[in-house]
Amino acid sequence: MIDLEExxxxxxxxxxxxxxxxxNFESSMLELAELTKTAGGIVVDAFTQKRDKYDTKFLIGTGKLEQMRWAIEVGEIDTVIFNDRLTPRQNINLEEALGIKVIDRMQLILDIFALRARSHEGMLQVEQAQLSYLLPRLVGQGIMLSRQGGGIGSKGPGESKLETDRRYIRTRxxxxxxxxxxxxxTRETIRKKRKESSIFKIGLIGYTNAxxxxxxxxxxxxTQYEKDELFATLDATTKLVKIKEDFTVSLTDTVGFIQxxxxxxxxxxxxxxxxxxxxxxxxxxxxxxxxxxxxxxxTVQKLMEEMDIQGIPVLNVYNKMDMAKDFVPTLAPAVQLSIKSDEGVQWLRTAILEKLHELFVAFELDLPYTMAYKLPELKKLAMVNDVVEGETAYKVKGLIAPNMMWKLDNY
Structure with missing residues (x-):
């Protein structure tokens, strides 16, 4: 019987x-192990070394390199993954010294993104990133090029594309x-329509697998794809959520961050x-x-600064509290919950409502009975707290986002 399992x-x-x-060295190495598992590899061992500065030829010291060579032979190792970014020359030197495939953390992450990309846009984005990363590494023959036939570090562009000349790759x-x-x-057009709409917009941000x-x-x-793994989803997704009765907001999820x-x-x-x-x-x-x-x-806060995400109100949510041990929150104010429980979902909804109460402004208006048909529409635009029947109109009280106040003129 032929074993078809990879x-x-x-x-x-x-x-x-x-x-x-x-x-961050310890957490980064532990994360490298998780990334390797996500890519389908088995971590056999890990070698670390303290140095004042990186070795220009091998990044790691020659003594440690010798120990790794012995471990590779004994442990029947297929691939070495460095936590640090390797220069093209270091990559070649290491592969020649160790005799097997060597990749770095960057290529491993690119590899996982290639596995996770599902939309046409996502696939294009990953291929662009991979080709940009690999272009300066197409230097000569040997393991560096021949390794593209399969395994970790070879997802995406593939052998035929990577072994063609630089001109083709640049054109691609x-x-x-x-x-x-x-x-x-197209995305900008959608954003513009969303901005002009009456919908309050909420975005999810955080470390991968949070x-x-x-x-x-x-x-x-x-249901959208979710799993206890790094970078389970890459594509930005926006859906509508009813927060209180008919009051509706949009909720957008994007790719998670990582060190x-x-x-x-x-x-x-x-x-x-x-x-x-x-x-x-x-x-x-x-x-x-x-x-x-x-x-x-x-890491998330640093990337938010780099992306110039400033001045946007933030609600901090500590998730997976059911699995947390000796937990002490470091961000405040924050809500602590497990989203897998009904109670956790309710706590989150309450926390969002409380945050909106902080951000929104109160309003009162008279809605003539001749415009009563607009009441359901108003309840979607704002959080309506009270509707009282008057002589000629409904007396409406509620809360609304400051940038939406002008829309009340229609009522």
């Missing part, structure tokens, strides 16, 4: 701790950029990530069960 690669991890990365990148510009124009898709599903009572997100991906996913900048309220979702949640918070 063989899992046995992987050796490697990382160099320097003064610059020492604060230009073609992808043209296609993405068309997609971006539970954003679970929150989206819980609030919308609809050292490759600049190639930030550039390629620029229009997707920018969805978070066109909202009225951000919900920052944090995995409370992760012991390194503080590192995750800082």
């Amino acid at each position: 063989k899992q690669e046995r992987v050796l991890l490697a990382g160099v701790e320097t003064f610059e990365n020492s604060e 990148i230009e073609n992808i950029e043209k296609q993405l510009k068309k997609v971006e124009k 539970g954003k898709s679970s929150i989206m599903n819980a609030l919308t009572e609809k 050292d997100l490759p600049t190639e991906l930030i550039k390629a996913f620029k229009s997707t990530l920018e969805e978070s900048t066109y909202v009225d309220l951000l919900i920052h979702v944090i995995d409370a069960s992760n012991p390194h949640h503080e590192v995750h918070e800082r």
Whole structure:
């Protein structure tokens, strides 16, 4: 009988701790192991070394390299993954010294994005990022090129594209950029319509695997792909949510963040990530069960600064509290819950309502009985708290977003 199951690669991890990365080094190495599992690899061992600075030839010291060579032979290792970004020359030197495939954290993340991309736009964005990253690495023959036949670090463009000349690859990148510009124009048109609409916009933001898709599903009572894995979803998704009675908001979920997100991906996913900048309220979702949640918070906040997401109100939500141990929140104010429970969903809805009460302004108006047909429409636009029948009109009291006040003139 022929075994059709794909063989899992046995992987050796490697990382160099320097003064610059020492604060997050441990969490980053643990995350590298999770990324490797997500890509389908089996982590056999990990080698780390403290150095004042990276070795220019191998990144890691020659003594540690010798230990790795022995471990590769004994452990029947298929691939070595470095936690640090390798220069093209270091990559070649390491593959020649170790005799097997060597990739770095950046290519591993690109590989996972290639596995996760489902939409046409997502596939284009990932291919653009991969080609931009691999172009300077197409230097000569050997493992560097021949490895593209399969396994971790080979998803996406594939052998035929990567072994052609640089000119073809540059042309392909230009073609992808043209296609993405068309997609971006469509996205911009949708954003403009959304901005001109009467809908209050909420965006989900957070570290990968914090539970954003679970929150989206819980609030919308609809199903989109969610799983306990890194980068389960890449595509930006927007759905409508009823927060209080008929009052409706839009809820947008985008790709999760991670430490050292490759600049190639930030550039390629620029229009997707920018969805978070066109909202009225951000919900920052944090995995409370992760012991390194503080590192995750800082990563998200740093990327928010880089993306110029400033001045947007934020609601901090600590998720997965059912799995958290000895948890101490570091962001305040915040709500703590497990979105997998009915109670957690209700707590989140209440927290969103309380936040909206802070952000919205009170209004009172008389809606003539001749315009009574507009009452359901008004209840979608604003949070209507009281409707009293008067002599000639309904006396309506409620709360509305400040930027929507002008729309009350229609009533």
